[in-house]
Amino acid sequence: MKKHIVREEAEKVKDAGETFDITDTELPHKETWKNHGTTTYFVDDDFCLVREKRYPLDHKHGKYRFKDLVSSVAAWQDFKGTHPLSSKGLSPEDLFFFDTETTGLGGGVGNTIFLLGHGRIDGDEVVVTQHFLPQPGSEIPLYHSFLKKVDYNTLVTYNGKAFDWPQVKTRHTLIKDHVPKLPAFGHFDLYHGSRRLFKHKMESVKLINVERKVLEFERVDDVPGYLAPMIYFDFIERRDPEGILRVMQHNELDILSLITLYTHLTFQLLEVSESSTEQETFEAGRWLEYTGNGDMAKQRFEHIVNDRGDQHHESIHHLAFRYKKEKDFDKAAQLWEGIGSDCPFRIKVIALEELAKIYEHKMKDYDKALEKCGELEGLIMNEVEMQDGSKAQKLKQLYTRIHRVSLKIQRKKLT
Incomplete structure (x- = not known):
């Protein structure tokens, strides 16, 4: 056995x-x-x-x-x-x-x-x-x-x-x-x-x-x-x-x-490595921003803007929003004003809208706000690829702002 x-x-x-x-x-x-x-x-x-x-x-x-x-x-x-x-x-x-x-x-x-x-x-x-x-x-x-x-x-x-x-x-x-x-x-x-x-x-x-x-x-x-x-x-x-x-x-x-x-x-x-490409740095900043790490995201965007000036429109745009969130409206307006003519249509529209808001509500510069509204109207009217429905909606919102700003200008002159 x-x-x-x-x-x-x-x-x-x-x-x-x-x-x-x-x-x-x-x-x-x-x-x-x-x-x-x-x-x-x-x-x-x-x-x-x-x-x-x-x-x-x-x-x-x-x-x-x-x-x-x-x-x-x-x-x-x-x-x-x-x-x-x-x-x-x-x-x-x-x-x-x-x-x-x-x-x-x-x-x-x-x-x-x-x-x-x-x-x-x-x-x-x-x-x-x-x-x-x-x-x-x-x-x-x-x-x-x-x-x-x-x-x-x-x-x-x-x-x-x-x-x-x-x-x-x-x-x-x-x-x-x-x-x-x-x-x-x-x-x-x-x-x-x-x-x-x-x-x-x-x-x-x-x-x-x-x-x-x-x-x-x-x-x-x-x-x-x-x-x-x-x-x-x-x-x-x-x-x-x-x-x-x-x-x-x-x-x-x-x-x-x-x-x-x-x-x-x-x-x-x-940023442990210095081999990051510019676009990777931007995307990392955007991911950090999305996950609530605003200060780190701001550093990434500043790094790109300081290196490239007005060449990286997305970074400028996101950095301007960071400054706006921090209530530094002067720096935000400066960045949006500096966006070049070769900037994508989507960013141009948002930049002009944000500038109109800042000049109207924060700086009380109604003439400047009206000027940005006029630039935005011309931009939308000349955009051939924009669908008629969205163009009409955008113009309707814009004309409401133009009317409000114009009334403020008139009241300011009367006082």
């Missing part, structure tokens, strides 16, 4: 959810899996595959080294405001860079996650860990291995709020009685940050485009993400890991790019 006793003891160990050498399974191509750093994770008689890869913090991915992530988190510690990407109060080890690969792009229970990948800083290394579903139906060991030691504070994803994490929650619901609970996470979704800062330079802010045009990282012989479901189904049929290992490489690069992208976005927002 000695063989049976040994076998029962081994099964009890596997029941505990431990990691074993890949050779403990009947999976084909064991040596290939093993050579790629893959082990097995057992729950009862079922298992998933776990692959781990480590990088030194000095490793460069795109324009940054991973140790720059440490600097970016440190920079947030002195941040006085609130921002959706702020890691104030966190350490670099708290950030959990996360990405999945699924059998389809839709949501719901019909879409299965077959690869859960995440990266984090561990000491002087970045550790990328991937949990792979070797066959449909083995989601209990997949999620058990993923959730057993998840103790991080903040997810960092790319469109993960809309896709990755909701999909994890959907699949978890089906097996929640057999695996640990989902942890409570904060969430940094870098997709939204990329849209804010980079949409001016690219039609699509897919991660691969951001890598190439912003992070200075070019993938070589990469498997496109849309092919991942087909490659996974081919693996299920033939059990050959060649294709799926390339999908895992694709997922790994996604995770590493999240680290670099978070670093870059932080550097732009907090």
